[in-house]
Amino acid sequence: MTSPAPSPSPGRTLPETARTRHRRLREQGSLDRGALDAVLAAGFLCHLGVVVDGTPMVVPTVYGADGDTLYFHGSVASRSLIASPGAGVCVTVTHVDGLVLARSVFEHGVNYRSAMVHGTPRPVTDPEEKLAGLRCLTEQAAPGQWDYARRPSRKELAATSLLALSLDEASVKIRTGPPDDGDGPDAALGLWAGVLPLHTTWGALEPDPALPADLAPPAHLTARAASPA
Amino acid sequence: MTSPAPSPSPGRTLPETARTRHRRLREQGSLDRGALDAVLAAGFLCHLGVVVDGTPMVVPTVYGADGDTLYFHGSVASRSLIASPGAGVCVTVTHVDGLVLARSVFEHGVNYRSAMVHGTPRPVTDPEEKLAGLRCLTEQAAPGQWDYARRPSRKELAATSLLALSLDEASVKIRTGPPDDGDGPDAALGLWAGVLPLHTTWGALEPDPALPADLAPPAHLTARAASPA
Numbered sequence: 138m139t140s141p142a143p144s145p146s147p148g149r150t151l152p153e154t155a156r157t158r159h160r161r162l163r164e165q166g167s168l169d170r171g172a173l174d175a176v177l178a179a180g181f182l183c184h185l186g187v188v189v190d191g192t193p194m195v196v197p198t199v200y201g202a203d204g205d206t207l208y209f210h211g212s213v214a215s216r217s218l219i220a221s222p223g224a225g226v227c228v229t230v231t232h233v234d235g236l237v238l239a240r241s242v243f244e245h246g247v248n249y250r251s252a253m254v255h256g257t258p259r260p261v262t263d264p265e266e267k268l269a270g271l272r273c274l275t276e277q278a279a280p281g282q283w284d285y286a287r288r289p290s291r292k293e294l295a296a297t298s299l300l301a302l303s304l305d306e307a308s309v310k311i312r313t314g315p316p317d318d319g320d321g322p323d324a325a326l327g328l329w330a331g332v333l334p335l336h337t338t339w340g341a342l343e344p345d346p347a348l349p350a351d352l353a354p355p356a357h358l359t360a361r362a363a364s365p366a
Numbered sequence: 367m368t369s370p371a372p373s374p375s376p377g378r379t380l381p382e383t384a385r386t387r388h389r390r391l392r393e394q395g396s397l398d399r400g401a402l403d404a405v406l407a408a409g410f411l412c413h414l415g416v417v418v419d420g421t422p423m424v425v426p427t428v429y430g431a432d433g434d435t436l437y438f439h440g441s442v443a444s445r446s447l448i449a450s451p452g453a454g455v456c457v458t459v460t461h462v463d464g465l466v467l468a469r470s471v472f473e474h475g476v477n478y479r480s481a482m483v484h485g486t487p488r489p490v491t492d493p494e495e496k497l498a499g500l501r502c503l504t505e506q507a508a509p510g511q512w513d514y515a516r517r518p519s520r521k522e523l524a525a526t527s528l529l530a531l532s533l534d535e536a537s538v539k540i541r542t543g544p545p546d547d548g549d550g551p552d553a554a555l556g557l558w559a560g561v562l563p564l565h566t567t568w569g570a571l572e573p574d575p576a577l578p579a580d581l582a583p584p585a586h587l588t589a590r591a592a593s594p595a
Binding site for chain 1: 415419420457467468470484507511545548552556558561567570572577583587591
């Protein structure tokens with residue numbers, strides 16, 4: 138999850154709202170639309186927050202980002218959305234880049250990139266948009282598979298509930314670099330300080346045991362195996 | 367995040383509640399307390415869900431799990447908890463283990479381990495419990511650092527807001543193994559299917575540029591660098 142794509146929207150700024158205003162650690166916050174696109178492009182798993190009976194529920198699920206829209210499966214949010222259609226959600230995508238190891242415990246932290254999108258998702262009912270949304274979602278996690286695997290049948294498409302969330306209300310937080318106590322009094326303690334990076338990589342392909350032995354994986358998968366995610 | 371520790375609670379079963387009952391993909395759900403402990407022990411970052419002005423907010427933050435308690439910083443939840451003390455939260459921890467590449471797009475999915483904890487967090491005010499909670503939180507992300515780095519001063523301790531959440535209401539979902547369409551009609555399509563695993567590893571230590579050149583990192587950090595996370 139460390140290969141941010143070039144942003145399609147350089148220079149655009151997201152609107153500041155009560156929910157996207159950065160109140161803590163202001164220096165890490167950003168309303169830059171390009172930064173948002175890069176964080177979303179670098180992953181495929183989000184944490185979806187919904188309110189069920191007045192309490193929050195946070196569910197991991199896959200997403201696809203396409204222009205100004207974020208797509209995700211409606212089924213994961215069903216309890217909430219059936220109970221109160223039109224209810225707001227929060228979608229958060231986080232990449233952990235490393236541990237910040239400071240001289241003091243107090244200054245320890247995490248280098249990360251995180252995007253938070255707020256809004257009321259819209260059910261996708263138009264079959265063409267649904268197909269395009271599912272393609273986006275599939276290709277975000279597994280590029281090349283939409284053209285390689287069998288596409289959804291009409292029945293499968295009908296059984297799939299897809300939601301679209303606008304990227305209009307969103308914010309990004311990013312922390313990079315060494316600990317912050319390198320020029321403070323703790324620097325005299327003689328303790329090592331720095332960053333322990335965390336890397337995510339794809340492993341070697343594991344064929345389904347049900348496959349015939351001579352069935353080779355397609356090039357788009359062999360190219361991805363053992364590469365940085 | 368792939369080294370689950372031995373469970374301290376083998377065989378214990380978590381109570382089923384309206385929030386922890388598994389409604390979707392039931393076969394992946396578990397109320398086994400040992401499974402919960404293993405998922406929590408394998409990571410250090412959670413997504414914390416709170417309700418702010420009736421809408422959900424999902425924030426990434428570090429946690430520490432100690433016996434029946436999960437500790438996290440109160441500052442991340444401050445907007446919600448100041449607005450409505452005693453409000454419920456949902457803490458979700460997810461490890462992505464790989465992509466499930468099926469013959470059909472419809473059967474594509476993710477191998478993952480996820481824990482979801484529900485409850486109303488309790489502010490930790492007792493200084494001794496606060497210190498123990500912060501130690502737990504620090505050691506979960508960066509084992510060895512509590513003894514190595516400078517511990518929190520009385521002033522830093524007072525400035526830190528710590529919350530404790532009981533693990534009593536929690537559930538686990540796990541998906542492992544190959545795609546599910548190996549014995550269906552799509553198996554005849556002649557398409558490759560299997561799993562593309564995702565691995566998380568620690569990189570090489572990056573010294574703070576402010577460090578003296580001859581200051582060597584401690585053994586607990588050099589041992590961890592370049593090992594599986």
